[in-house]
Structure formats: structure tokens, C-alpha cells
Amino acid sequence: MPDMTDLLLSGGRVIDPASGLDQTGDVLIRDGMVADISVSPITSDAPKLDCEGCIVSPGLLDIHVHFRDPDQAAAHEETIATGSAAAVAGGFTSVCCMPNTTPAIDSTEVVESIRSRGAAANLARVFPVACGTIGRAGETVAPILDLVESGAVAISDDGDGVADSGVMRQVLSLVAAADSVFMQHCQDPTLTRGAAMNAGPLAARLGLGGWPREAESLMLRRDLILNRSVGARYHAQHLSVAESVTTLREARAEGQAATGEASPHHLLLTEAACDGWNTMAKVNPPLRTDADVAAIKEGIAEGTITVLATDHAPHPAHAKQTDFASAAFGMVGLECALPLYREALIDDGVLDWPAMLAMMTSEPAAIAGLHHLGLGRLEVAGPADVTVIDPEAAWTIQADRFHSRGRNCPFEGRSARGRAIATLVAGRMMHQAAGPRADAAIEDAAVVR
Template identity: 45%
Template sequence: MKVLLKGARVLDPSRGLDGILDVLIDGERITLIGEDIKAEDAKVIDLSGLLVVPGLVDMHVHLRDPGLEYKEDIESGAKSAAAGGFTAIACMPNTVPPVDNAAMVSYIASKAERVGLSRVFPIGCISKGREGRELAEMGEMAMAGAVAFSDDGNCVSDASLMRRALMYAGDFGKVVIDHCEDPTLSAGGVMNEGYVSTLLGLPGIPRSAEEVMVARDVILAKETGAPVHIAHVSTKGSVEIIRRAKAEGIPVTCEVAPHHLVLTEDAVMGYNTNAKVNPPLRTEEDVEALIEGLKDGTIDAIVSDHAPHSMDEKDVEFDKAAFGISGLETSLGLVLTFLVGAGKLSLEEVVEKMSANPARILKIEGGALKEGALADITVIDLKKKWAVESAKFFSKGKNTPFEGWELKGKAVMTMVGGRIVYSEKQY
């Protein structure tokens, strides 16, 4: 079936494309982009006044499936992703049991294919059981479809194991994604170590817990020549370390989550467990450094770090509450409102860091609007004002610190392989 998207502003920073254009889709792929395209046999969708961009890619999502489906499952997570404008997501392996073998990778891939919404790319464990003792079977998982390796939620504390992981993953053309947190420094901490933690009487997690491991991973990447990706960077020091590494040509990339760009540790005041996240919310100085890192290219990607939990796991004492924010459906709106809307990042920079760059890091198809490319497309209404209502989330996770926030800019249609998988209007 042919579909003709008419009259939208078509933006693809990877090609320097920005104009009022039409997009013709035949089956799963784009066949033509241009002005005033005629196609009598195509279904025409008028997108005048809207923005068409390459499908958004979120390379850091927790789907909780298998084993923790009460928090989220592949179907609810894929629905949430589509509603957030994401045509592709990569899911972390901290499930029960962990995704540390080819059978588990195949389970996720096959279930996601049956669901048929946003594309779901499995990430395999670095170590067996995510225990940090013995390497998992990376080669077998790569062959089964794993796009990267991570023990996310746990740091690979053993430097020797991390070194071998980088070398093996590099041999298979895959990137290692590390959750940088020295457990001897962060042990028992529940929020950023500083004035607010002291005021609230809560044990803190120092910046050094992250930065020590970032520095170590950079050194190992330099020595092995294998790429490493630093997950959810949260501190000024981490940004500075990565900036220097990139200047030296070391193969390191990194990401940041919207909550680390728009919130500080002050959000924890009142013992707000929905603001409890790992790494923790930091200070205004750190937020400014993260935004500067996005602007100068030090930080490659913006990710949701979608971490859904049941409310029973959040509606408890702060030190007992689970870490994490349900972020797939708020990420784009937060970035458009508080970064683009505030003049801190350009629209082109945001699209690049939420589409082309994650696809490039994971080496998956996507991130571009061009003839022959997959018709994975996100349609955005930059003028749409909306309020965050977690009760309306497609995700099972309603844990958000942004409840009631007024945002401007929203994905209103998501297409995967030429199929509309989410739309706020009937076409």
C-alpha cells in the first residue's frame, strides 16, 4: 500500500533537509521525498502545520519482560514507546531471569515482532546473571539479535572483566554500555550527596561514584580500541572526562536522560519518591554542564531511561522505594519544552540526538529520511500544549515526577515500516 504524507515540514539533520515537502511511502520504505508529489494510487494524509522527522530511537529502556510483567511487558512498553514518538527502542537485560543467553534474546525479539508496534532491540548481559563474575555468551547473543551488551542497573566493577568484555564485544561489532557506579562509593546512597541529602537526613551518592568508573572505562577503551558507551551521564565531572577522551580520539559515546536535564536534587524535597532515580538527580551546575555537553557534541544521545515500577514500590519510605522514572511518554515533550523552547538546544540538535545518533551507536537501520530508507517516521505537533497525566500512560508504570506539568510539543503520529502504530487522529 502506498501512503503520501502531504505538506509537513520535513526535517532530517543527517541530510541537512528542512522544508515543506511531501513523503511518498510504498510498503515499508520511503520511495520519494519532494515538493507537490502526485500519486493517484496512494492514501493521502494531510500533515500541514506538523513536523515530520526520522523515527525517534530510544537506546535505553527497561521493559521488565520476562519476569517482572506487573511493572511492564513488551506489549505495554511498545505501546508506550509508540505514543512517545519512538519507532525503535533498545531494552536493557535486567529482567528475571536476566537476558544473558541467546534464548532470552530470541524470546524478546520474537515477542516484539508478534506485538508489531515499535521495533524492540534486545541488549544482552555483559556477565552471566549480571553478577560481574563471568562473561556471558556474547557471540551467541549477537547472532540471536542482541545489538549491544550491558549489565545496566549494575556496574561491571571488575576492571579485568570489563576489559575482556570490550574486546569480545568489539570483535562482534557491538558496543558495551556501562552503568558507571562504583558500589563501594555509592553503597547505601539514595540520592545525590550534598546539601539536600544532609537536610533530609538521607544517605547520599557522591559524584565520584560515577566519575571514577567513567574514567576507568575511558582508559580501557583507549587501551583496547573497542567502543564503550556511558549510560545516563549525570555529573559535570563525567562530561569533562568524556570531552577530553573524545578530543584524544578514544571511542567513547554517552547519553543523558531528560530528567537529568530538567530536574535537580531539589525535586526530592518532601521525600518525593518519584524523583528517586539512579544515577540521582544532581545540582544546577551539573544540569548546565550536561546541556553544554549536548551542545558541543560531548553527549551523543538523549534517552528516556524508562524505568516503570508499580506504585506499591514507590509509595513507601524514601530509602525503601525503587529507583526509576517512567519516561517514554514524557521524554520528547520535556526536551521540546525545556530545551528547544527555552533556546538551549536547536530542534535539529534534538532530532539528531534522539534519532540518528542512537541508531548509529547501535548500528541499526534508522535515523534518516531518504529514498529507500525504512518508513519509520515520527510526526510532531510543536504547538500542541498538553498536561502530563500518568493515568493515561500506555505504560503500566505511572511513576513520574512530572505529574500535572504543562508541556508544549508532542508526537501525534508514529509510523513503523509505513504502518501507523500510533495516531491521535483517524486517517
């Protein structure tokens, strides 16, 4: 465990989306807190990290990851420790773990065990998201008030949507009573039996079950109609189709506390990536079309979609090295999301750095209530969770160098630009890559322990 040390982050572009700060300056870290932020050089005897040419950002937050812990049966699966190492290597200082574990996160005991495993891993901050229904089975409402009380930062049955409308109304009511947020995986299961990829001519040609767009848009629309009279905070996960953006836009316009998130793969890939039965491109919800990618980008540009997550979903090799229909859904994301988002949103002129970082810091923090802990922002006397980003660092995505146990990455071999070169959690250096501006030659990003 690294000692808590003072550190002067000098001469970087300091961006704090929460306060609108975007200026070159120094940030002094002392005793795990931000001690000073100044546009003029700070005099200090603290060790100095030269951040010239780099962005000094609040630590990135990912409110949608899957660590396969607890699951005693699966020795090759991602654990909270390996997932946390992947998080800090990718620049993430806080992650929210989805509850589709074994057992599911549907009891206060499991919530507490996730929290303690996260603390023991001692890398990123790990926050559990607990189930809306027992065992995520969609039938019996979970003890939501107790789960929130014991530390669940949100409620979700992710991996499945809550299909039963009566159960969903009860879940939303309890989420509202707990002042928590429901994160919905929008998938009407009656429309996706045997489905493996986006429904359409390509699925037909490949002989694969088609996943209709309505499976997502129908559940989202139903939820937001139900929620009109309940008024819970509602968050739609990993949006994949244009109709969802329209529905979310309308609900926000009528004043609902509804938010939505995008994932890197739904911005950079389409169903075409599944051609040749490429199991690395199998994901839930599936990759869609160019028009959907454009609609999601439009939703981001106009502020309908306010969160960038990863849906980091690691799997052991054998789960992907099989026929497409049998292969597992999902792909890893934590260690490549930052440059992928840069490519999809900044290089494409959709957002600038401050706007993109807002979607990875202050916006997700507010949804999961983490702003109450001072997370997702950079302020004097706040916790020193900081990510130093070299926006121009050029590197190649190689899954075998990931800290994650998952190697299931559809972006293998892709040229990437932008990387976290230092990740600090409570002032402690949890990840450091070779120095600033180490173009092309960033050596293995070692986790400092």
C-alpha cells in the same frame, strides 16, 4: 494489526538529520517503504495525512528502555507489549531493551525470546541489549560473541556498572571483537552502599544516604583509561555529573569511539525534587544540581553528548508508595520525553529541531548499529519508520493516561508542548493522536491495532 497501506504525508516540515534535509514537502509511503520525498506536491491516490505545521521526522529511537519482560513473577510490571505501546504513543519506532530482567538477557535463548516477544507485540521495533557478565553479577564474562550473533544490538549490565577492572577489560575486548558497543551504567558500587539521592546537605537534612558524584565519574574515567588500549566502542549511559562531561570530552578529543547520553530528568530536575521525601524523584543515577544540569546542556550543545534517551523505568505503584530509602529507583519516560526535551533544549536555546532530532534518530541508530537496517533516517527506498510531530501541541502530562503500566512520573501535571501525532513503523500507523494542530484538545492517543 493495521494493514499496510499507502500514505501521503503532505506539506510537513521534513527533517532528516542524517542527510541534512530540512524543507517543507511531501513524503509518500508505499509498501512499508519511503517511495518518494519531494519539496513539490506529490500526486498520488494514496490516503493523505495533512502535516502542515508539523515535523515529519525519521522514527525516533530510544536506546535505553526497561521493559520488565521476561519476569514471570510480576503481573503488574511493564511487558514488551505495554512498553511497545508506550513507545509508539511517545513517537518512538525503535527501542533497545536493557538486560536487567528476570532472567537477565545473558543467553542466546533470552535474546531470541525478547526478539520474538517484540515481534509478537507488533508495535515498535524491539531490540535486545545483552549482558556483559552472567546474571549482570560482574564476575563471569557472558558469551558476548554469541549474544551479538543472536541479535543483541549492544552489551550492557545496566542497572549495575561492571566494577571489576579485570572483568571490564575482558568485556571491552570481546565487545571490540564482536564490533558491538558497550553501554556502561557508571556506578562504583563501593561508593553507593545505602545511597538514595545526591550526596549533600539536602540528603543529610532528609536523613538519606548520599550518592557521591565520584561514583559515576570515577568509573567513567577508569573505563576510558582501560579502553585506550582496547579500542572498543563505548557508550556512557544517563550522565548526571559535570565531571563526566569533562571526561567524555577528553576521551573523544584523543580519538576514542566514546559516546554519551542524557535523560530528560537530568536536564529538567535537580535533587531539590527529592525534598519532602518525594519518591517519584528517586532515580539512578540520582538527580544532581543546577551546575550539573548546565554542564550536561553544555556537553549537548558542543556535541560531546550526542544521544537523548529516556531510561524509561516503569514500576508498579507499591514500589514508589513507600519510604524514600526503600522505594525503587526510576521513572517512566517514553510518553513524555519529546516535549520534555523540547522544553529543556529547544526552548532553552541549546539546540534547534534538526539538531535535537539527530540525537533521537541518526546518532543513536549509529551507536546501536541500527543504521545498517536503514533506521534513524528518512530516505527513498528505506523503511517507512516515521514520526509526525506537532511541535506546538499543548497538553498536560497525566500518567494515568499513559499506555505504559508505570505511573511513576515526576512530571505529573506539567504543561507540555510538542507531541507525536502519528507514529509509523514500516509504513503502518501504530499510533495516531487527534489531527494535526489539535492544540489543548488532544484526546486519548489511541494505538491503532
